[in-house]
Structure formats: structure tokens, C-alpha cells
Amino acid sequence: MKLSRILAGTAAAALIAVPLAACSNNDSSTSADSTTSSVSAQDVTPSSILSSTAWETTGAKDQNGKDVPLTDKSASNYVGFAYFNADGTFQMYTLEDAPKMQGDWKVSADGKTRTIVSKDDKGTVKFTRDSEIITLTSSEFTYRTYPVEGDKTTYVDIIHTPTDHAQPKA
Template sequence: MKNLKKVTAALLLAVCSVFIVSCSKDDDAPAPLTPSQTLASTPWETTNAKNNKNENVALTDANVSNFVGFAYFKADGTFTMYNLDDSPKMHGDWSVSADGKTRTIVAKNDAGTVLFTRVVDITVLTKQEFTYRIYPDANNKEVYFDIIHTPTTHREPAK
């Protein structure tokens, strides 16, 4: 009888342990990032460009060279960009539409005066790639260049 009580207690303990261990909170999974959080999650480097025929375009090509460099989008809505030689390119404010389809930058000079605003279509925005599309002629959507960025460990240069 003593052995039966011990075996029963051991089985009960084992069954309870299985239930406790197998129960997990659904809250344990991290919440998916918003498009803005994804863009701000890492520094980006321009690593490729493609034309509307899906052909690689040299980053020195006049159609894309102005869009090449390192980009640092901060969670506070500000950004800085540098050329690949670490020379300053621009800084200002940025945002991504809630649906993740467009990115807007508002470039400013050191006094805070707006120099220009640029809105681009986002074609890819993941933690592994950020690609946006530019049109040399805003009235001709047939000709475009996709500017492709990938995460980088490159530290933001000091101002």
C-alpha cells in the first residue's frame, strides 16, 4: 500500500509537471516591428541598384550615385546620411507611412531650414533589406531605379 501511494504521488507529480512545463504564454513571442521600427532598427548601407529591366547599375552611375551611402534612421524621427567615404551627405527628419509603402525625408541645413522633401516608394522593408524606388522623370513611371540597402555594422561618423 505504501508503494502504491508513492507511485500514485509520483505519477500525479509527473502529470502536473507536464502541464506546467507545456503551458507557455502567447505573450512570449515578440510583437512584430512596425515599418518605422524596422527602418530604425539598424544602420543601412547602399549595396546595389537595379534599373527597371532588373539589371544591376553601378553605384557610381549618375542616375543613382546621389542616393548611395550610409543611412542612420533614429527612433526619434531624425536621420543622418553619409557618403561611402564618411563625408556628410544630409540630415533632417524622416517618417515611414503606417502601411510601410512610402518613406519621407525632410533634409535640413545646420540652421534647421528645410532644403527639400523627398517621398519615395518602398519596395522592400525587412530587417535584412531596405529598397526604395526613384524615378528620374516623375511623369514616367516606366523608367526607375531601385536603391538597395542592407544592414551594416559601420559606425556613424562623428559630426
């Protein structure tokens, strides 16, 4: 089901890209021109979706589908703005624009796991965290956290949506 959500997002992106490629101001109608000016569905990957926008934490739900306040201790650590750069680096900030963490990131080829490697200002690794991706589309990024170590029956899904919030200056 998770993979179907990713594939649905990929298909939706392709359906948008193809008609837009046909809307060109260029009077030339060579296939080479339209090929270079459009993004193919093959170019849309889980990593490209994640790095395509800034993300804001906008919600959290528990294993029963019940809303979890973002101030709750099981969610508050994950709240803020996230900027995943195409070069594999990331920066995260609180909702008040205070720096939270930075480092490297990647998404597995199957789109099921996001890995972040948090680093200090000198590049020393502080920790590595793998998160199960529940939803990754152009309109939502949700990953699962487990508040009780070793207990996979209790979880909180952290929901992010795209934002136009400018990345704070370093």
C-alpha cells in the first residue's frame, strides 16, 4: 500500500508534466525540443519528490488514527521546517526558525525508508536515524516514529506538507 501511494504520486506528476510539455511558446515542433523541455516520469524518484519543496510539520496521528498534538512529547521533537537538498544534504529548523539539525539524507530506491545522518558544524556524525515512509507525494510526506523503543504496536505518524517558508539564513 505504501508503494502504491508513491507510485500514485509519481503517476500524478507524470500526468501533469506531459500536458505542460505540450504548452510551449516555441514554434518548433521537433521531438528533440519537447524531450529536453519536459520531465519524464522516469525522472521522478522518491528522492526527487522529497527534495522538490520545503516541508512543514502540520500534523501527527497515532496508531489508532487519532490526532496527536504537535506539542505532545511523542511528536514535538519532529516539528519544524525541513529542507532536503538535491545534493543529499539537509537542514531542519524549529517553527521559530532556530536551527535544529543538519547533515546528510537519502531515500531508499524503493521509497520505503528515509535515512538522515545528523552532523555537527564540523561534520562529525551525531546520530543516524532510519524512518519508515508512510506517504511520499508532492503534497504530503509522512513518516512513522516509535515513541517506545522496541514496541512496534505504538507509533506516531509525523505529517508534513509543502511550504513556501523561506529557509532561514545561517
